[in-house]
Amino acid sequence: MKLFEINQEQCTQCGICTKVCPVGVLDLGVNGIEETFPHACIACGHCVAVCPTAAIDNHQTPQVNQETIEKFPVLDKKTAQEFLRSRRSIRCYKNIPVPRDQLLELVEIARFAPTGSNSQGISYMIVEDTRILHKATEATIEWMEDQNKTLSHWSFDYHIRSYREKGNDPIFRGAPHLILGTAQSNFPRARENTVFSLTYLELYATALGLGSCWAGLFEMCAFSNYEPLLKLFNVPEGKVLTGAVMVGYPQYSYKRLVDRNPLDVTWL
Numbered sequence: 001m002k003l004f005e006i007n008q009e010q011c012t013q014c015g016i017c018t019k020v021c022p023v024g025v026l027d028l029g030v031n032g033i034e035e036t037f038p039h040a041c042i043a044c045g046h047c048v049a050v051c052p053t054a055a056i057d058n059h060q061t062p063q064v065n066q067e068t069i070e071k072f073p074v075l076d077k078k079t080a081q082e083f084l085r086s087r088r089s090i091r092c093y094k095n096i097p098v099p100r101d102q103l104l105e106l107v108e109i110a111r112f113a114p115t116g117s118n119s120q121g122i123s124y125m126i127v128e129d130t131r132i133l134h135k136a137t138e139a140t141i142e143w144m145e146d147q148n149k150t151l152s153h154w155s156f157d158y159h160i161r162s163y164r165e166k167g168n169d170p171i172f173r174g175a176p177h178l179i180l181g182t183a184q185s186n187f188p189r190a191r192e193n194t195v196f197s198l199t200y201l202e203l204y205a206t207a208l209g210l211g212s213c214w215a216g217l218f219e220m221c222a223f224s225n226y227e228p229l230l231k232l233f234n235v236p237e238g239k240v241l242t243g244a245v246m247v248g249y250p251q252y253s254y255k256r257l258v259d260r261n262p263l264d265v266t267w268l
């Protein structure tokens with residue numbers, strides 16, 4: 001079966017589909033649009049999405065699954081800057097669970113992040129049961145204490161004391177949910193694709209009134225294959241944890257945009 005279906009009556013042979021294709025799957029020949037390297041298609045959907053007359057369809061990324069919108073939104077630059085700069089890592093959460101449909105909405109957006117060669121490949125696990133989080137905090141702290149026996153780490157010391165002496169949760173900060181990325185254990189782009197996806201998720205979370213924060217301490221423990229932690233999550237056979245972000249309703253709102261290190265740029 002051919003990869004493409006071209007509606008010859010609608011096709012104006014403008015050739016835009018051939019120009020936006022990242023891998024040269026299509027060509028504009030004397031007989032119109034031809035598929036030249038269909039096996040190279042990465043299913044990015046551009047050929048279908050860009051066609052001004054909806055003349056092309058691609059079996060790997062069907063037009064019926066694409067959404068037509070009249071006007072692509074373009075934020076004015078002040079709004080765009082303020083939106084991107086106002087995302088914060090939230091470390092104080094309300095003790096309120098997030099409805100399942102909102103958690104689903106988050107991961108639904110995460111899957112639209114860009115990935116090398118459109119490789120995607122990230123699945124998600126959403127923790128709703130805070131008892132799992134409490135156990136995961138305890139396991140991560142135990143792992144940190146274990147690590148400290150050989151090499152004392154100042155930030156580990158701080159977090160261990162915060163947990164053991166003050167009863168704080170320095171791992172998930174009292175967030176009611178944790179969203180985990182998982183991927184096949186042999187997937188070479190697993191971590192980077194997780195980072196792109198969860199970054200999309202974090203940016204979108206603000207639109208739902210939600211806050212989030214990377215669970216980096218938890219990740220360190222998980223990536224070291226600490227069994228007492230991993231067994232809490234029942235990661236499917238052949239898959240590994242690739243990233244984690246905590247999610248919940250923020251307790252406080254920020255009043256100012258933070259600064260960063262001065263811009264360091266070189267022109268060539």
Ligand SMILES: Cc1cc2nc3c(=O)[nH]c(=O)nc-3n(C[C@H](O)[C@H](O)[C@H](O)COP(=O)(O)O)c2cc1C
Nearest residue numbers: 087088089090091170171213214215216217218258
């Ligand atoms: C990969 C990664 C891991 C992180 N891990 C933690 C963590 O374990 N605990 C935490 O409180 N913040 C964590 N953070 C949040 C950073 O501290 C935060 O992004 C940084 O201080 C900048 O603040 P902002 O995100 O509010 O702009 C992590 C961030 C990233 C990107």
